[in-house]
Amino acid sequence: MAVARFWRENASRYNLIGSRCGVCGRIYFPPRSVCPTCHRRSIGKMEPFKLKGEGEVITFSIVHDAPSQLEMQKPYVIAIIKMDEGVNITAQVIDIDPTDVHIGLRVRATLRKISDEGAAGIINYGYKFMPL
Numbered sequence: 098m099a100v101a102r103f104w105r106e107n108a109s110r111y112n113l114i115g116s117r118c119g120v121c122g123r124i125y126f127p128p129r130s131v132c133p134t135c136h137r138r139s140i141g142k143m144e145p146f147k148l149k150g151e152g153e154v155i156t157f158s159i160v161h162d163a164p165s166q167l168e169m170q171k172p173y174v175i176a177i178i179k180m181d182e183g184v185n186i187t188a189q190v191i192d193i194d195p196t197d198v199h200i201g202l203r204v205r206a207t208l209r210k211i212s213d214e215g216a217a218g219i220i221n222y223g224y225k226f227m228p229l
């Protein structure tokens with residue numbers, strides 16, 4: 098991966114910056130350079146869009162069989178969070194007893210260090226979510 102792309106993607110991850118299509122207004126996260134709905138019409142019209150960082154749990158699972166680098170944290174919760182802007186993000190929910198997580202739970206993004214990025218499967222981002 099090119100260095101520039103690496104840093105751009107990391108900046109996006111750490112600041113929750115997606116993109117908004119200047120044609121149809123749809124919001125994407127991670128950011129896209131072309132809108133899958135508008136195709137060529139959206140070229141050059143995609144704008145950076147910063148997510149507020151708040152949303153709610155729409156589905157989740159409690160993971161008991163954690164990969165080794167998460168050994169200290171299990172069981173832990175992986176949830177799909179519907180951000181207030183309408184995009185879904187898959188991430189870990191922290192600072193809550195796993196049995197207290199429920200659909201509709203309001204959460205906000207928080208930056209947490211993730212060790213061995215890329216080795217943790219679906220945990221792709223440098224942030225986690227905690228209850229509001």
Ligand code: ZN
Pocket residue numbers: 118119120121122123132133134135136139
């Ligand atoms: Zn569009």
